[in-house]
Amino acid sequence: MARRLGVGVIGCGNISAAYFRLAPLFKGIDMRACADVAMEAATARAREFGVRAETVDGLLKSRDIDIVVNLTVPAAHYAVSKAALDAGKHVYSEKPFVLSVREGQDLARRAAKKGLRVGSAPDTFLGGAHQQARALIDAGKTGRITSGVCHVMSHGMEHWHPNPDFFFKAGGGPVLDLGPYYLTNLVQLIGPVRRVAALCAIPAPQRTITSKPRHGQKIDVETPTTVHALLEFVDGATITFNASWDVWSHSHTPMELYGEKGTLNVPDPNFFGGEVGLTDGDKPVKKLPAFPHPFGVANQQSGSGPVANYRAAGLADMAGAIAENRPHRCSLDMSLHVIDIMTGILKAGETGRFVTMPTHCERPAALSPQEARTLLARKG
Numbered sequence: 455m456a457r458r459l460g461v462g463v464i465g466c467g468n469i470s471a472a473y474f475r476l477a478p479l480f481k482g483i484d485m486r487a488c489a490d491v492a493m494e495a496a497t498a499r500a501r502e503f504g505v506r507a508e509t510v511d512g513l514l515k516s517r518d519i520d521i522v523v524n525l526t527v528p529a530a531h532y533a534v535s536k537a538a539l540d541a542g543k544h545v546y547s548e549k550p551f552v553l554s555v556r557e558g559q560d561l562a563r564r565a566a567k568k569g570l571r572v573g574s575a576p577d578t579f580l581g582g583a584h585q586q587a588r589a590l591i592d593a594g595k596t597g598r599i600t601s602g603v604c605h606v607m608s609h610g611m612e613h614w615h616p617n618p619d620f621f622f623k624a625g626g627g628p629v630l631d632l633g634p635y636y637l638t639n640l641v642q643l644i645g646p647v648r649r650v651a652a653l654c655a656i657p658a659p660q661r662t663i664t665s666k667p668r669h670g671q672k673i674d675v676e677t678p679t680t681v682h683a684l685l686e687f688v689d690g691a692t693i694t695f696n697a698s699w700d701v702w703s704h705s706h707t708p709m710e711l712y713g714e715k716g717t718l719n720v721p722d723p724n725f726f727g728g729e730v731g732l733t734d735g736d737k738p739v740k741k742l743p744a745f746p747h748p749f750g751v752a753n754q755q756s757g758s759g760p761v762a763n764y765r766a767a768g769l770a771d772m773a774g775a776i777a778e779n780r781p782h783r784c785s786l787d788m789s790l791h792v793i794d795i796m797t798g799i800l801k802a803g804e805t806g807r808f809v810t811m812p813t814h815c816e817r818p819a820a821l822s823p824q825e826a827r828t829l830l831a832r833k834g
Contacts, residue, residue: 458484459544459773460518464510464534465525466490466499468615469548472765473523474503479753480770481831482777483521489513510534514541521546523769528625532557535572539564544776546573546769549634551789553625554797555813558790565786571775573782574789577768579639580821581726582750586742587711587718588820590732591643597714599644602693605706606632606724610699612663612673619673621699622661627677628697629796632724636709637792639723640685640693643711645817647795648686649810654678654803657700683799688814695799726750727762747823748830770829771821783818791815 461483463470470488477485489508490496500507513519514537522538524531524547532552535545539561551574552558565572578584590596606628611618620626641647657680661673680698687693696706709720716735721728727750731739744750749767752760768784775782791813798809 457777458482459520459776460484460486461521461523461769462486462508462513462516462519463488463499463523463525464490464513464538465527465548466492466495467525470499470525471502472763473525473769474499474505476763477766477769479764479831480766480829482773482829483766483770486518487513487516514538514543520544521769521773524548524551527620528553528630529620529623532561535561536564539568539570539572542568542570544571544772546772546784547575549575549789550625550630550793550796552793553630555790555794558786558793562786562790571772571782572786573768573772573784574786575765575768575784576635576638576723577765577771577784578635578723578726579642580749580767580771580783580826581762581764582745582747583721583726583728583730584639584642584723585747585821585826586730586745586750587720588643589745590718590730591713592820594715595732596711596716596718598689599691599711599713599718601691602709602711603706604636604640604693604695604709605704606636606708607696607698607701607704607706609702610661610679612661612665614665616665616667618661618663618665622673622675622677622679624677627679627681628699629678629681629683629799633695633697633796633799634792635723636695636697637795638788639709639720641788641792641815642818643720644687644689644691644693646688646791646814647811648688649808650683650685650795650798650802651808652681652683652799652802654800655680678800678803681799681803683802685795725761726764727752745823748826749821767826767829774829781819783821785815785818787813787815788818
């Protein structure tokens with residue numbers, strides 16, 4: 455890559471620290487500024503990571519900013535990304551990058567008109583474990599994937615997040631918040647979805663915050679927090695997807711894909727690493743050796759031990775794609791199709807009918823270990 459693209463962050467909440475901390479792992483991007491509607495939040499984050507603080511308008515006008523990373527709350531994603539595109543900036547957004555297909559299509563038109571790129575998290579599917587699963591499928595080790603199950607279930611965000619309200623409003627809920635990790639991974643592994651059906655519920659209409667500093671405050675729940683969905687893929691695979699914030703404990707695995715030749719166990723798509731399991735016909739599941747992929751190598755500690763975290767890999771891949779004039783993997787088309795799936799699931803839950811997807815996308819290119827290394831600032 456000949457030039458490092460200047461990056462400015464809009465939205466200085468919890469997730470912004472991860473981007474600032476991990477972006478230096480990658481070449482091609484240079485974190486330069488941050489902005490927030492609350493100037494004190496921008497000032498604090500700028501001081502923490504050695505960048506400059508800007509107003510939102512000032513950042514959009516900055517000539518040294520090529521890419522705006524949109525880390526605002528989901529309800530603001532569309533408006534902020536639209537303003538960035540209109541200001542002539544490429545956009546990389548946290549998920550979900552919009553809350554409707556119509557909004558996504560509008561951003562696509564604006565980007566195309568100005569020759570700009572739009573990318574979106576999640577980029578965890580670029581992790582070593584998920585690229586290992588992709589390589590196994592592409593090599594025919596599973597045979598054609600015919601069905602599968604996915605489970606993402608817990609007891610909500612009000613127990614740990616300092617300001618969890620938006621998780622339970624329109625644009626939140628487990629489908630729009632956590633669904634992108636699972637559904638994006640399914641699309642990169644299997645391909646696009648044809649239609650969906652779902653049952654949706656709000657078992658607890660009010661939540662009590664038990665995290666600090668707002669311990670004891672109540673939140674009215676305005677979006678489904680338990681969803682059981684059925685996905686029919688274009689290639690004929692049928693997947694059950696269960697997402698809930700009303701579950702205290704369960705013993706389900708995150709993702710199992712059933713192929714003509716065997717079963718593939720895929721670790722949690724919310725993370726870059728983990729163990730992949732594969733069966734040979736009816737033989738027991740065999741845990742496979744770690745893929746020699748740099749984005750599967752543990753690089754930080756968590757409460758449960760070492761984990762691989764390469765958030766900003768999708769941003770770096772988009773910067774490389776801009777420089778090399780190639781498609782980027784966390785593409786607008788795939789992200790829009792995932793929005794279509796998620797909003798289709800919620801609509802199906804409301805209407806009790808199957809919903810057919812009006813959008814389509816191709817699977818993104820796989821990211822080989824060698825290609826991943828080219829994105830790193832130093833070989834890993």
